[in-house]
Amino acid sequence: MAADTASTDPASQLLVIPELFLKWEQVKPQATYLRQPVGDAFIDFTWANVGQQARRMATYLNSLGLPLGSHIGLVSKNCAHWLIADLAILLSGHVSVPFYPTLTADQLQQVLVHSECPVLFAGKLDNWAAMKSGVPDGVMLIGFPGYGPSGPTDPDLMSWESIMAQYEPIRDVFHPKPDDLFTIIYTSGTTGNPKGVMIDYKAVAQAMNDTREQMLHDTPEARFFSYLPLCHIAERNIVEAVCLATGGTIYFAESLDTFAKNLAVAKPTHFLAVPRIWTKFQLGILAKIPQKKLDTLLRIPVVSSLVKRKIRQGLGLNNAQLIITGAAPMPQSLIKWFRLLGIHIQEAYGMTENLGAVTLMPRYDMRDGTVGQLYPGMEVRIDSQTGEIATKSGWLMRGYFKEPALTANVLQNGWLATGDVGTLDADGYLTITGRVKEMYKTAKGEYVAPAQIEFGFADNAYIEQICVAGQQLPQPLALIVLSEIGRHADRIVVERSLEDTLTALNPKLHTYERVRKLVIVRDTWTVDNNLMTPTMKIKRNIIEARYNANLQPWYENDEVIIWE
Structure with a gap:
């Protein structure tokens, strides 16, 4: 292992993980790096304190005698110790393999066996007792310090506190090539089993270097709010990596119940939210100020400014310089709605396999309907037959772990097939029109792209979730989960509103795309019932399978609006 001295190359110091951490640990050791909320208070971690804990844990990991580059698992909700454990894994010369904290025991077993992890960190979890049965025999377990009743308390877990007490901080940390x-x-x-996307240090460094101008901004006191799964590429990039690049501070959400309070306190300068979060924000605002009243207030010059500022302050976004949405398609109407409130959301597009960095909407040249402009260093080509998007850059994945055939299917001659369908204009703005796998043939033999139809319902405040289905039907139908506003509204009012939306939308669609029925289902689609991914995208195939037996009877029903 190399000596514990950071590289003299400025680009390396600025952009490479974990060298970035070593820089801030040395430059501003007493500045606050992580803020963990506990009730109305915070546990603050300085760069020096995080360094001490990560180095002690790295010493312990090295004491296990694992081969250099071993895979170390990490399963936890976002918290300060998630990042400390991740740094410890890197400083000890191993590979971090994070998992979603919502996995079932069977799902955890599948990824642990596949990833060949001999060690697993278990942290802030809702039900470790149920999840633990999926841990294969022989895997060593390390527990985070307790986070209240949800934290794992298990005698089989090696105690974080005991490791901190028994092991000295490592001096000669690993410096990766x-x-x-x-x-x-x-x-x-x-769809299907998760795939292990292998990402090397070079790819991360190249992506951060080429997207620096768009992502970092000149923010001396950068603040980040971490709540989306840190095991997802978007949060790993925009929170963990960009914070390390700026030397900023990360605030965490304690729980779903305290999310709004925690966000308001954090006042992030960089903020990422998936479309479902923006929909929740919108519905929360409309629950307090109905749309008609809001429209009236926004037409009065002085009052308009006050209302906008109050809403932004209430959300905690008054200081945000970079506000991003990604991970799933964002309805154009929703972006425009927030823009009227002075909240300028920049859509980003990418996937794990290209580090989530293909496009970003420029702050001062937004082109609605697109997902933004290509980053410098990113190339895109569109298949002339299928319309599928392929990307090429210096930051593509190495491949899928232990899946050479799957890798060969998507990576050819340096080009990554994304599975998305779209168009690219002369100025490098990309438009997504669907997913290759999500497009289906109706019984009439016409191809339908459901996501584009679903966007047409985005303005209806009575709708929280929607899935257009009907692969075996002559015309599509839409499965709808009502929003809280919709659930409390009079049924006749809801039906009239949905009919009005349908009447306005259908003439804009091709004849074969027009939605025949709207079905209001009883159950909300959540991560817990396996109808959404942890990044809040609907699992379209599972939703369709769940309601498959009813699709034909619903289609043949005389009513346009059907209640399950």
Whole structure:
């Protein structure tokens, strides 16, 4: 292992993980790096304190006698010790393999066996007792310090506190070479088993270097709010990596119940939210100020400014310089709605296999309907037959772990087949029109792209979730989960609103795309019932399978609006 001295190359110091951490640990050791909320208070971790804990844990990991580059698992909700454990894995010369904290025992077993992890960190979890049965025999377990009743308390877990007390901080940390493996990120498994995406240090460094102008901004006191799964590429990039690049501070959400309070306190300068979060924000605002009243207030100049500022402050976004949405398609109407409130959301597009960095909407040249402009260093080509998007850059994945055939299917001659369908204009703005796998033939033999139809319902405040289905039907139908506003509204009012939306939408669609029926289902689609991924994308195939037996009877029903 190399000596514990950071590289003299400025680009390396600025952009490479874990060298970035070593820089801030030395430059501003007493500045706050992580803020963990506990009730109304915070446990603050300085760069020096995080360094001490990560180095002690690295010493312990090295004491286990594992081969250099071993895969170390990490399963936990976002918290300060997630990042400390991740740093410890890297400083000890191993590969971090994070997993979603919502996995079932069977799912955890599948990824642990596949990833060949001899060690697993178990942290802030809702039900470790149920999850633990999926841990294969022989895997060593390390527990995070307790986070209240949800934290794992298990005698089989090696105690974090005892490791901190027994082991000295490592002095000679591992300095990775560009081609060394940094992490394996398992996809959320929208379809089929999750795939282990192998990402090396070179790819991360190249992506951060080429997207620096768009992502970092000149923010001396950068603040980040971490709540989306840190095992997902978007949060790993925009929170963990960009914070390390800026030397900023990361605030965490304590729980779903305290999310709004925690966000308001954090006042992030960089904020990422998936479309479902933006929909939740919108519905929360409309529950307090109905749309008609809001429209009236926004037409009054002085009052409009006050209302906008109050809403932004209430959300905690008054200081945000970079506000991003990604991980799933964002309805154009929703972006425009927030823009009227002075909240300028920049859509980003990418996938784990290209580090989530293909496009970003420029802050001052937004082109609605696109997902933004290509990053410098990113190339895109569109298949002339299928319309599928392929990307090429210096930050593509190495491949899928232990899946050479799957890798060969998507990586050819340096080009990554994304599975998305779209168009690219002369200025490098990309438009996504669907997913190759999601497009289906109706019984009439016409291809339908459901996501584009679903966007047409985005303005209806009574709708929280929607899935257009009907592969075996002559015309599509839409499965709908009502929003809280919709659930409390009069049924006749809801039906009229949905009929009005359908009447306005259908003439804009091709004849074969027009939605025949709207079915209001009883159950909300959640991560817990396996109808959404941990990044809040609907699992379309599982939803369709769940309601498959009813699709034909619903289609033949005389009513346009059907209640399950």
